Amino acid sequence: MTTWTNWLGNESASTTELHEPLTTAQVVECVERANYRNQRVRVLGSGHAWSPLVPVEGILLSTKRMRAIRSIDAAQRQLTVEAGATIRDVVAAAGAYGLTVNSPSMFLGLSVGGVIATGSHGTGRNSATFGDEVVGFELVTPDGSVVQVSEPGSDRWRAMLCNLGTLGVLTAVTLQCHPMFNVHEVHQRVDRGEAAAVIPTMLAEHEFVELFWVPPAAYVKFKLGNRTDKPPSPVRGRIHPTLGDRLMAATGPVLPYVASVPGLVTPLANLVYDRIGTGTRIVTAPDFNHYNQAYPLCISSEFAIPLEHAPAAWRWLDTRLGRYADAGVRPVTLMVHARFCRASQGFIAPSSGRATCHLEVLSFKGNRHRHLFAEDFETKMRTEFEGRPHWGKELYNPAAAAKGYGANLDAFLEVRHELDPTQRFINPFLRDQVFGLARRPRSTRARAATAA
Amino acid sequence: MVQYDRTFAPFVVPATLPMDLDSLPDARWMAKVLPNQVRGVVADVFSHVVDRMPDRIRRAGAGRMLEQWFRRLVPEIPGRIPTLGDAEFAYQRFAGINPVTVTRARAMGDVPEKLRLPDAMLSPLLGSEQRLAKRVLCGDIFVQRYDALRGLSSTTLQGGKFAAPGNVLLCHAPELDAPFEVVPLAIECPVDRADGATAVFTPLDGSSWAAAKLLMGVADVHIAELCLHLARGHFMLAPFAMAMRRMLHPRHPLHEFLLPHLRFNLFVDLFAWRSGVRETSGILIRTLAGNAAWAQQVTKTEHTNHPYSDIAFERCLERRGLLDDRFDYPYRDDGRLVWAAVQRFVQAWVEHTYPSARTLAADAPVHAFLADAGSPEGGNVNGLLRGARLDSREELIEILTHVLFDAGPLHSMSHYSLAAHLQHVDESPAFLRDNPLAVATDDREQVFGTRRSKGQLGRVHRTYAAYDRLGDYRGSALGRRADLRPMIAAYQEELRIVEAKIEQRNLGRLAPFIHLLPSRLTNGASI
Numbered sequence: 012m013t014t015w016t017n018w019l020g021n022e023s024a025s026t027t028e029l030h031e032p033l034t035t036a037q038v039v040e041c042v043e044r045a046n047y048r049n050q051r052v053r054v055l056g057s058g059h060a061w062s063p064l065v066p067v068e069g070i071l072l073s074t075k076r077m078r079a080i081r082s083i084d085a086a087q088r089q090l091t092v093e094a095g096a097t098i099r100d101v102v103a104a105a106g107a108y109g110l111t112v113n114s115p116s117m118f119l120g121l122s123v124g125g126v127i128a129t130g131s132h133g134t135g136r137n138s139a140t141f142g143d144e145v146v147g148f149e150l151v152t153p154d155g156s157v158v159q160v161s162e163p164g165s166d167r168w169r170a171m172l173c174n175l176g177t178l179g180v181l182t183a184v185t186l187q188c189h190p191m192f193n194v195h196e197v198h199q200r201v202d203r204g205e206a207a208a209v210i211p212t213m214l215a216e217h218e219f220v221e222l223f224w225v226p227p228a229a230y231v232k233f234k235l236g237n238r239t240d241k242p243p244s245p246v247r248g249r250i251h252p253t254l255g256d257r258l259m260a261a262t263g264p265v266l267p268y269v270a271s272v273p274g275l276v277t278p279l280a281n282l283v284y285d286r287i288g289t290g291t292r293i294v295t296a297p298d299f300n301h302y303n304q305a306y307p308l309c310i311s312s313e314f315a316i317p318l319e320h321a322p323a324a325w326r327w328l329d330t331r332l333g334r335y336a337d338a339g340v341r342p343v344t345l346m347v348h349a350r351f352c353r354a355s356q357g358f359i360a361p362s363s364g365r366a367t368c369h370l371e372v373l374s375f376k377g378n379r380h381r382h383l384f385a386e387d388f389e390t391k392m393r394t395e396f397e398g399r400p401h402w403g404k405e406l407y408n409p410a411a412a413a414k415g416y417g418a419n420l421d422a423f424l425e426v427r428h429e430l431d432p433t434q435r436f437i438n439p440f441l442r443d444q445v446f447g448l449a450r451r452p453r454s455t456r457a458r459a460a461t462a463a
Numbered sequence: 464m465v466q467y468d469r470t471f472a473p474f475v476v477p478a479t480l481p482m483d484l485d486s487l488p489d490a491r492w493m494a495k496v497l498p499n500q501v502r503g504v505v506a507d508v509f510s511h512v513v514d515r516m517p518d519r520i521r522r523a524g525a526g527r528m529l530e531q532w533f534r535r536l537v538p539e540i541p542g543r544i545p546t547l548g549d550a551e552f553a554y555q556r557f558a559g560i561n562p563v564t565v566t567r568a569r570a571m572g573d574v575p576e577k578l579r580l581p582d583a584m585l586s587p588l589l590g591s592e593q594r595l596a597k598r599v600l601c602g603d604i605f606v607q608r609y610d611a612l613r614g615l616s617s618t619t620l621q622g623g624k625f626a627a628p629g630n631v632l633l634c635h636a637p638e639l640d641a642p643f644e645v646v647p648l649a650i651e652c653p654v655d656r657a658d659g660a661t662a663v664f665t666p667l668d669g670s671s672w673a674a675a676k677l678l679m680g681v682a683d684v685h686i687a688e689l690c691l692h693l694a695r696g697h698f699m700l701a702p703f704a705m706a707m708r709r710m711l712h713p714r715h716p717l718h719e720f721l722l723p724h725l726r727f728n729l730f731v732d733l734f735a736w737r738s739g740v741r742e743t744s745g746i747l748i749r750t751l752a753g754n755a756a757w758a759q760q761v762t763k764t765e766h767t768n769h770p771y772s773d774i775a776f777e778r779c780l781e782r783r784g785l786l787d788d789r790f791d792y793p794y795r796d797d798g799r800l801v802w803a804a805v806q807r808f809v810q811a812w813v814e815h816t817y818p819s820a821r822t823l824a825a826d827a828p829v830h831a832f833l834a835d836a837g838s839p840e841g842g843n844v845n846g847l848l849r850g851a852r853l854d855s856r857e858e859l860i861e862i863l864t865h866v867l868f869d870a871g872p873l874h875s876m877s878h879y880s881l882a883a884h885l886q887h888v889d890e891s892p893a894f895l896r897d898n899p900l901a902v903a904t905d906d907r908e909q910v911f912g913t914r915r916s917k918g919q920l921g922r923v924h925r926t927y928a929a930y931d932r933l934g935d936y937r938g939s940a941l942g943r944r945a946d947l948r949p950m951i952a953a954y955q956e957e958l959r960i961v962e963a964k965i966e967q968r969n970l971g972r973l974a975p976f977i978h979l980l981p982s983r984l985t986n987g988a989s990i
Contacts (some may be wrong), residue, residue, distance in 0.1 A: 014527055025887055027539075049975050051545070068545035410669065424640075434642040439548025442642070443666065449549055449641035450666070452590045 015071055017058045019308055019376060024066035029055075031073045035149065035157060035182045038072065042180065043155040045070050045435065052153075053438050054176040056125020057097065059118070060403035061310055064129070064175060067438040072180060074124050080104045081183060089146065091185045094124030098141075101186065102250060102297045110188035111296040114138035114352065119250065119301050124181045129403035130173030130360035132369065133300055134350035136218045140360050142172035147185035150178065153431040161185070164356070170426035172357030175402055177437045178430050193243045194219065194236040194299040198288050206231040207326040214318070214351055219299065222325070222349040223287060225280035227336035232284045234302075241293045250297055252304035266307050267375035270344040283346060309345050310378075312385060312405040313371035314398030315361030318351065321368035324396045325349065328370070331387060335380075342384030345373035358423035359416050361399040369401070409444040424451075465705045465729070471759065473766045473843050474698040476736045477705055477729045485713065485722060486729055491938070492989065495928045502537045503925030509533045510920045540927055542977040543883040549666050550643040550973060552676050553633055556607050557645065558976040560880045561687035562794035565633070567784030568604040571596055575606065577651045577663050578632040588648050588665055589636055598634060602784070605645065607631040609682040611690060611764045612753075615657040619757035621743060625895040626681045626752035627657040635790055643973045644790040650675040655901045662900075674899035681895055685751055687881055689758055693740065693747075694765035695774065696874035696988055697732050702842020703866050704728035706835040711828050716816045719940040720863075724870040724987040727930065731988060750885075750919050752894065770846025775865045776802045793976035794876075796968065800961040801872045801933075801979055806864040808934075808954040813860050815950065823856055833862070867986075871933050874988040876978040882923045883978075894919070930989035933981050934958045 016023040027050065032038045045052045051069030058065070065071065074095035081091040085108050092101055099119035105112055114133035116126050125131075127142040147161035148171045160167050170178060197217075201209060206222065213220050219236035247253050269275050287302055316324050328347055335342055348371040355362040362369070372388060374381045389407040392398030399415040406412050413420050424446065427437070434442060442448050466478040480486060488496070513526055520526070544559045545551045556565040568574045574595070585593045598604050612628035620626070629652030637644045647666060652675050654662045664675040704725040711718035739747035740762070743755040751758055765774075772778060780786050780795055788796065817823040830853055837847035853859060934955045936942030942951065958981035969975035977983055 014530060047970070049970050049972060066547065068543075068547055068551075408669075410667065428640070439545075439551065443549040444669075447666075449636075449639050449646045450588055450590050451640050452638050453640045 013071070015055070015058070015065065017060065017065065019061065019310065021061065021310070021376075022063050022066060024053075024068075024071065026067065026071045027069060029071045029073060031076045033076045035077075035151065038074075038077075038151045038180050038182055039155050039157060041070065041072055042151055042153065046153075046155060050435075051438070052180075052436055054124065054128075054180050054436075056095075056122035056128065056176075057120055059121055059125065060129060062403060062406045062409075063438070063440045064403065065438070066440065074122060074180070074182070077182060083108055083110075085110075088188045088190070089185050090188050091147070091183060092123055093183045094122065094127075094181045096123050097121060098123065098126065098301075099250065102301070105186075105188045106191065106295075106297060108188075109191050111191045112141070112186055112188055113144045114141050115297075115300055116141065117301060117303060118306055119304070123184060124176075125403070127172070127181065127184065128174050128176045129401065130355065130357055130362070131401070131403060132350070132352050132355075132362065134219055134221050134352060134369075136214070136220075136351065137353060139353050139355040139362060140172065140357060142357055142360065143355050144187050145172070145184045146187050148181060149183040151180040151182055153179050153433070153435045157182075166358075166422060166426050169356055169358045170423050172355060173360035173363075173402065175359070175441060177427055177441060179436060192238050192296050193241060193293050194296055195239040195241070195291070196288060196294050196299055197233075197235040197291050198284075199233045199235060200230045200284070201233060203229050203231055203329060206233075207322040207329065209233075210322045210325060210349075214321075220351050222347075223284065224329075224347040225276065225283050225345070226332040226341070226343050226347060228277060228280035232287065234287060236299050239293055243293045243295045243298070246292070246294050246298045249294070249301050249304075256304040267344060267377055270375060271341070273339075307345065308376040309373045310376055310381065310405055311371055311373045311401075312388060312407060313361075313369055313401035314388075314392035314396070315367045315369050315401065316392060316396040316398045318366040318368050320396040321349065321351070321370075324368065324370055324392065324398075327391060327395075328372075328388075331391075332384070335384065340380050340383065342374065342378065342380040342382075343372045344375045344378050347372050358419040358426075359402075359413070361401055363399075363416065363419055370398075371401075371404070406445070409440065410447065412445050413447075420446075424448075428453075465708045467705065467841065471698070471736060471740075471763075473763060473845070474694075475702055475705065475842055476698070477701070477733055480730060480733055481708060485726060486708070488727065488730060492727070492930055495930055496990065499925050499928045502927075503921040503923075505533065505536050506924045507918070507921035509537075510918075537924055540879070540883045540886050540923070542880060542975075542983075543887065544880075544974050544976070546680060549647050549676075550641050552679075553645045553647045554643045554973045555680075555683065556605070556631065556633060557791075557795075558793035558972070558974070559683065559687075560877070560884050561683045561691055562792075563691060563779060564686060565605050565607045565783065565785070567602060568599050568606050569602075569784055571599055573606060574599065574604065574632065575608070575630045575651060577661065578606070578630055578649050580632070580649060580663075580665075584665065585648065587667060588646075589634065590639060602787075602789075603635040605633040605635070607633070607679075609679070609686060611761050612682055612685055613658075614757055614760060615753055617656065619753050620657060621748075621752060621754055623896055624752040625657065625897050626685055627653045627678055627898065629653070629661070629675070629679055629682055631679055637790065647676075650679055652678050652900070653898065655898060657898070671900060677895070677899055681752065684881075684885070685753070685758075685761065687877060688747070688751060689762045690765045692874070692877040692881060693735065694762045695869055696877050697728070697735055698762065699766065699771070699774075699844070700725060700728050700866065700870050700874075700988060701732045702836045702844045704732075706832050706842050709841075710832040710835050714940075715828055717826075717829055717832065719944070720812055720816075721866070723931070723936055723939045723941055724867050726987055727989040728870070728987065731990060746918075746922060750894075750922055766845060771844045771865070772846050772849075772861075775861070776868060791968075791972060793968075793972060794979070797961075797965045797976065797979035798872070800964060801958075801981065801984070802864070802868055804954065804957040804961055804981075805867050805872070806860065807957065808950065809863045809867060810860050811950045811953070812947070813856050813863070815947070817856055817859075820856055823853070823859065829853070829859070870987045872979060872984045875929075875933075875984040878988070878990065879927070879929075879983060880978040882927045885919055886923050926990050928990050929983075929985050931986050933984035933986055935986070 013029040030041045051067045053067040055073040077093040077095035079093045098115045116131045130140045132140045217235040221234040224231040350369045385407045467475040468478040609628040632649045649665045651663050653659045664672050739745045748755045836842040837844045962981045
C-alpha cells in the first residue's frame with residue numbers, strides 16, 4: 012500500500028501500487044498486470060490538480076520518468092515528447108530549434124499528459140487548450156494495446172484533447188509547434204470600477220490579454236501583448252526561476268498571514284502585480300507566457316465562460332467581492348485572474364466550441380471564508396454565464412460539472428466506453444459524482460461494445 | 464468433562480479450558496501465531512508514531528518513509544474490497560465483509576417506509592421514468608437493514624465513538640452504465656444522535672450521501688464482527704466443540720472427523736469471550752463503537768432470531784430471496800461451489816462410516832452428541848434437529864456440512880476479510896468520532912481523527928494467521944486413516960477445481976473476491 016498526496020496536500024490516495032514506468036512497453040506491462048489482477052488504474056501527472064481526479068483503490072501509474080523528447084521534425088515544426096515531460100522540457104526543446112508552442116500553462120512544472128488530460132490552457136486569441144496543439148497521441152488503451160490517435164477532428168481525437176485520464180495511458184504526443192515569435196508586452200493598471208468596461212477594447216486591440224485583481228485593491232492590472240518583429244530584451248525569472256522566485260516560494264507560507272492583515276492588502280497587491288511584470292518591453296513568447304515560478308499554496312477555482320459574458324461576469328465578481336470586503340470578509344485572498352482563448356475542439360474541454368474567458372479565483376490554503384464565496388461563484392458562473400469548471404481545479408459542485416456539455420458529453424462517454432468498457436481507468440469521483448454513470452442508461456453502442 | 468458456562472446465554476462457552484492435547488494450542492499453532500504477535504507489536508508502534516506525527520511532517524514524506532519500512536516488516540493483507548464509490552458500496556453488500564444480510568424485497572411492505580421512494584425521486588437515480596412498486600414486482604429491489612444495531616445511544620456508545628443503525632435500498636439495474644449491476648438508491652440513517660430522527664439520502668446528495676455511506680460502512684463493520692464473525696463463526700460452533708468432547712470418545716469416527724474443524728474452538732472462544740467481548744475494555748469491544756453490554760446483545764440476536772437450520776447456506780439465501788443468479792453475487796456464487804465440495808466430502812464420509820441408516824441409528828454416541836448440542840440444558844443450538852432425534856443419514860450430512868462450512872469457509876471469509884478491510888485505518892470508516900451528518904461539511908474530516916486507529920492495526924495483524932488449509936488433514940487422525948485417503952484426495956481435487964473457477968470469475972468482477980478461494984480457507988476457526 013502506498014500513499015500518494017498532491018502538491019497542496021488536499022487530495023491523497025492509498026493505493027495498492029504506484030508504478031513509474033520508463034517506456035511505453037513498461038506501461039503496457041503495468042496495464043496488462045492490472046487487467047490480469049482486475050485492478051483499477053489511474054494515471055498521475057505532476058500531481059498539481061486540486062480536484063480528486065487521481066484517488067483510486069488500485070494502481071497509480073506515474074509518467075514522471077517518461078520525459079524524453081523523442082523527435083523534432085524541424086521541417087514540419089513538430090515535436091514528439093513523452094507524456095511525463097514537463098512544459099519546461101517542451102518549451103526548452105522547442106526553443107532550441109527556434110520554435111514555440113501554443114497555449115502552454117503558465118506554470119512550467121506541469122506534465123504534458125496532465126495538462127492535456129485536464130484541458131488546461133494558456134492565453135491568447137489564437138490559442139485554445141494545450142491539447143488542441145496536438146496532432147498525434149500515443150495511447151496505451153485499457154486493454155493494453157498501443158494505438159496512435161492522429162486524425163484531427165475524429166471523435167477519438169476530440170475525446171483525447173481533454174480526456175481526464177479516462178481513456179488509457181497517454182504515453183507520448185506530437186505537438187504542432189510554431190516559429191518562435193516575440194511579444195510586445197504591456198502592463199497597464201486600470202481603476203477597478205472601469206475594468207469590466209474596457210475588456211472588449213483590450214481584446215480587440217491585443218492578441219494576448221490577462222487580467223489580475225487582488226481584491227479588494229482599488230485597481231486591476233491588465234497584462235497585454237501583441238506580436239512584434241522587434242528584437243526581445245532579456246528577462247530574468249521567467250522560464251528559469253531566479254533566487255527571488257525561490258525566496259518567494261519559501262515565503263509562501265507567510266503570505267496567507269500577510270494577506271489577512273487589512274492594511275497590507277495594497278502592498279501585497281503591489282507586490283503581486285509587480286512580480287507579474289511592469290512597464291513595457293519586448294519578450295519572446297515563452298518569456299511572455301511563463302512569468303511566474305513561485306506558486307504559493309493556494310486553492311483555485313476556475314470557470315470557462317463564453318467570451319461575450321466576460322464583462323458582466325467580471326462586474327459581478329467586482330461587486331460581490333466588494334460587498335464581502337465591506338463586511339470584513341475576504342474569501343479570495345490571492346487574486347482573481349482572467350484569461351481569454353479561442354474555442355477548443357475537445358468534447359469536454361471547458362472552452363469546447365466557444366471563444367472563452369477563463370475566470371479564476373485563487374485563495375490561500377486555509378482561508379476559512381473561501382467556502383462562503385465558492386458556492387456563490389459556482390452557481391453564478393454556471394447558471395447565469397453558462398460557465399464550465401476547469402477539471403483540474405476545485406470542483407465545488409461535481410454533479411453539475413458535466414452538465415454544460417450536452418451532446419458532447421455523450422460523444423465523449425461513447426468513446427470512453429468503447430476504449431474502456433470495464434471502467435478500469437475511471438475513478439469513483441469521476442464515475443459517480445461527475446459523470447453519474449450509474450444513473451445513465453447505457454447507449455446501444457456502449458451495450459454492443461460491452462457485449463463484444 | 465467440559466462444563467457449560469451460560470453467562471453469555473443463549474450462547475454457551477466452556478466454564479474452563481480442557482487441559483488435553485486436542486484442546487490446547489500445539490507447536491504448529493504457536494509457529495503460525497507468534498510471528499503475527501511480533502507484527503502486531505510493530506503495527507501498534509507504527510500506528511502510535513504516525514498518529515502522533517504532526518501533519519506537516521507526515522505529509523513532507525516522513526509518514527511515507529515510515530510506511531515503507533513498516534510494509535517491509537508487516538506485509539499487506541490481501542483481499543480488500545474497495546470502498547470508494549457507489550458501485551463499490553453496492554458491491555460491498557454482496558462481496559464485502561458482510562455479504563449475508565442483504566435481502567430482496569418481495570413486496571412494498573419489505574421496503575422500510577421512508578425508503579419507499581416516490582417516482583420523482585427514483586427516476587433521476589435510474590436514468591428514466593421508474594416506479595418503485597414495479598421494480599419490486601420485478602424482484603430488482605434489495606434492502607439491507609441494520610436493525611440489529613438498534614439500541615445504540617449515548618449510554619451504550621463508548622466515549623468519543625459513533626455508530627448508528629440504518630437501512631440501505633439497492634436496485635438491480637443492468638441497464639445502467641455502472642460497473643456493478645446493483646446500484647445504491649438511498650440510505651435512511653440518523654442525522655444526529657444514534658437513536659434520533661432519521662432522514663433519507665440519495666446519490667444525488669453530494670457530501671451528505673458520502674457521509675451516509677460512511678455511517679453504513681461503520682454499521683457493516685459492527686454486523687460483520689458481531690453477528691457474522693463472532694456469533695456464526697465462533698459462538699454457534701462452541702456447542703458442537705463442547706458436545707463433541709462431552710459425548711464422543713476421542714477414537715469415535717465422528718470425533719475424529721470433527722476434530723480438525725473444531726479443535727481450537729474452545730480455546731479461541733473462551734479467549735474471545737473473556738478477553739474480547741465480556742468487558743468494554745476487551746480487545747474486540749475496544750475496536751468497536753458500542754459498549755460490551757450492547758455488543759453482546761447484538762451478537763445474541765443472531766442466535767435468537769434464526770433457528771440453526773435457517774442460517775445454513777442455501778436456506779439463508781432462500782430466506783433472503785437470493786437464490787437466483789441474475790447477477791454476480793460473489794458470496795453466493797463462490798460459496799455454492801465451496802459448500803457443494805464440503806457437502807460431497809461429508810456425504811462420502813457419512814456413507815463410508817454409516818453404510819446404512821440402521822448403522823447410524825445404532826450409533827448411540829452420535830445421537831447423544833446431537834442431543835447435547837441441541838438441548839437447552841446443553842449447547843442450546845436453536846432448532847438443530849428436524850424432529851426429536853436424528854432421523855436419517857441425509858439429516859446428518861446436512862448438519863455436518865453446515866458445521867464444517869461455518870467452522871472453515873464462513874469463519875475464514877469473515878475473519879480474513881475483516882482483517883483486510885480494517886488494516887487501512889486511515890480510510891476505514893470503522894471508527895467515527897461523531898455523526899458526520901451532524902457536523903458541517905468542512906468539519907467532516909475531523910470526525911475521522913487518525914487516532915481512531917489505536918489498537919486496530921495491531922489487533923488485525925496479531926490475529927492474521929491460518930493454522931491449516933481447507934481439506935488438508937495432515938497430522939490428524941482423520942488424515943492417518945488409509946481408508947479415507949481417496950475420499951480426502953477427491954475433496955482436495957474438487958477444491959482445486961473450485962479455486963480455478965473462482966480465480967477465473969474474479970477477473971470479470973468489479974473487484975476480486977478472494978475470501979472464498981479454498982487456498983485461503985482453513986478447516987476450523989483456529990484464531
